[in-house]
Amino acid sequence: AMLPEQGIPPRVAAVRTGAEATEVREPGGLNRRVADAILDGLRRLPRPLLVLDDLDRAGPTTSDILARVAADPHVGCVAAGREHASLASTLASDVELVLGGLDADALTALARSSCVGVEVSAQAGSWLHRHTGGHPLYALEVLASLGSDRPWECDDADVELRLSPSLVSLVQARLNSVPRAARPLLDAAAVCGEPVDLGLVGRVVDVAELQSLVDAGIIVRSDEGAVRFAHALLAKVADELVPEGRRLELHHAMGSLAADPAVRAHHLGAAAHLDPDAAITALATAGRAAVDELAHADAAIWFHRAADVAGAHGHTAGDELELRLDACDNDRLAGQPGHAEPLLAVAERALVDGRDDLRRRATLAAVQLGEVVDAGPLQQRASVIAERALALEQRGPWRARLLATASILHSISGEPDRCRTMFCEALATLDADDDGTACAVLPYAYMSLGHPDDLPHREAAMRRLAAASARRDDPVASWEANHLACSVAIARGDGPALRRAFTACVRLLERTGDAGRRWSTGYLEAAICAIDRRFDRAEQLAGEIITSGSGVAPARAVAAASGQLLGLRWAQGRLDELADAIEQLVADQPEIPAWKAAGSLVVASRRPDLARAWL
Structure with missing residues (x-):
């Protein structure tokens, strides 16, 4: 197409009409004739430069012809591709440039130049590199989509990345170029999440095409063997390209096979529409595992998700309420701001609808150390809940537990006598042989017996709590006994103790x-x-x-x-x-x-x- 425009006869026609049949049939003969014809035309141009993109996608015939043309000293050649081995086999290059993404410093400079009038911190480069792999066009598109937001200033590493349609189209085109045989693996890797658990994915789909994804620059493998998407942008768009039905199937398959409670819960929770019972079981199991690790914030998230699934899929109100109680109580234990309101709401529901065991658990959780112990409306609401619950517990160990626990509500609210009276009633009903109830009741001597005149009683409570916690091997009660011991030692001026x-x-x-x-x-x-x-x-x-x-x-x-x-x-x-x-x-x-x-x-x-x- 170029040659006639330059007034050059299309000598390539000689390949079809003027060549000797024997010469064309020689190995490489046709390729040589085509290359000679192209070179004949190029040599008529002043200083020709041949620019070739995606050279690694050329077939063997095209590669052979291009190699012959590029070898001519009269012709300059610039070629680009993703696979270095393919480029090297086609061209004998004088200069090779391996182009990686921009580093964090360069991306910070790019952000500052594109966000005129807005202060951009050094964290911007690291954030952009994590999300774009340093691809300058991707980085510019991401910056344009952010508007005035600066997500790199947030502590949350999982800030939602908003993508413009043009950027999504660019990344989709990149992902759609992978071989068809690699598509199931790409979908499974996207659904699996980062880092990609190749062992788990390999039990669901064939991983033989992994190298093709690595060669395409979509997946990277670390020296330690970890498998990840090259950057977060690829991972996000790859996940969005997975059809919804296929996504549910992949999540369910991976969740059914996973051994780790958190991984199992993640996948079965995402496939709750397919199997809500399995999702609830897995989410609650992950919550209990997190509690065992003292990861109360994580436990709260798992239990909230389990309660959401139970509520959405027709489980009984009691089941949903029990899971919600576990979630809200772990929010309290994690020190999550705003935990009191939902916890009080659960306790109020449990007083009306819950079973005895659920009502007791919910009431105790709602009146423990947390936002409700601060004077004000939440404390008053918790006090009402405690009084309603006490009316249902006229005697026995649960009344003792509730009296002691609720006593803390009055410790700095202007009712110190009420605080002491409730604790002393609990102490009076405490069975001498009931170590379990003692471990739940005696820690509240810390506030209830705070007056100097009560120091002997406070010390006696500390000693009994220490003995009971040791017999039960109860670390929580043991901590409370030592906490009490600290206050007794300060009151007695006993530094070593x-x-x-x-x-x-x-x-x-x-x-x-x-x-x-x-x-x-x-x-x-x-x-x-x-x-x-x-x-x-x-x-x-x-x-x-x-x-x-x-x-x-x-x-x-x-x-x-x-x-x-x-x-x-x-x-x-x-x-x-x-x-x-x-x-x-x-x-x-x-x-x-x-x-x-x-x-x-x-x-x-x-x-x-x-x-x-x-x-």
Whole structure:
């Protein structure tokens, strides 16, 4: 097509009409004649440059002809392709450039040049590299689709990637170029998720075509053998290309074969429409496995998904409610902000619709250490739930458990007598031989028996709890016994006992480490630092426990940290620095007597009238 436009006779016709038959039939003869004809035309052009794309997709005849043409010194040649071996076998090149994606620094520079007027941090390059593999066109398309969003500034690594139709079309074209025989493996790898478990995928589809996906640059293998998509963009679009019915089948097949509880739950949960019973079983099993690992946030996610499936597929309200209770209680144990409202809602439902065992579990979960112990509407709602539940438990160990647990609701709400009365009633009904109930009841002596006059009773509760927890090999109760022991040691001025008990609390976190106990261990460490007159470290820890306790009980976390800061400033002779803050706390939370008690000490020197009023 080119030659006539340049006024050059189409000599290629000689291949068909003027060639001797014997010459054409020689091995390579036809290819040589075609190459000679093309070269004859190219040599009539000044400094011709032959540009070839996708050369690795050329067949053997075309490759042979092109190799002959490119070997001529008069002809310059630039060729591109994805398979280096195919290029090398076709062209004897003077210069080879292996083009990888842009690195993170280059992608950051690209983002800054394309996002004019917007500050772009260095994290942008790493984020773009993870999602595009450094492909500059993909990176520009992704940046354009983000608008004003800057997902690389988020802590969440799983920020949803929005893709423009043009970018999806580009990636689809790349994926659609894979050999037909490799398509089942590509679909299964996309559904499997990252990293691709080749052992599991290989039990569902044939993995013989893996190398073709590697050669196409879609799949990469690390030196350790891990298999992944080259970047997140390919993985996302590949997953979206899988037909919905095929996706469900692949998820169900992989979930049925997987041994790991989390992997099994992921796949069977995604195939819940095919087999809801298997999905619920797998999701709940994964939740229980996460609880065993103290991964309460993960457990909550699994149980919530199980409850969603149960509710959507006609399971009984009791089944759904039990799974939802497990989910909400693990949100509480994880210190998830906002956990109280759904947990209280579950308890209220259980009081009306639940079985006795479900009602008891739900009520106890709803009134434990968490957001409900902070004074306010949630605490009042939890108190009503506790009273309704106590009306149904007139005697026995469950009444003792509920009385002790609910006592914490009144510990900083302006009703200290109510807190102590409930605990003492629980203590009075506690069977001397019932270690299980003792382990559930006695930890609440920490707040209920906090008055100095109750120190002997508090110490007796600590000793009984330590003995019961040892007999039951109960790490949670053992942590609570040592937590009580710390407070007793501080009250008695027993430094060695305090350090022994604190060391035990730290050690037991490996078996009991929910958010509440980690927060409590943090404020014990701050107290020891203050005793050691390491005031800077104590103050740093006091600040940290506000953060760690914010998802447990925000107001109580502030109270603990503020109480420690009060002690530090007193020891440092700097109480006046707290005057403005304490006055604000009293104004914001007048129902908390502790603020007024602390405030009277702080303001006594400059405002004795206010100190007297607060006392």
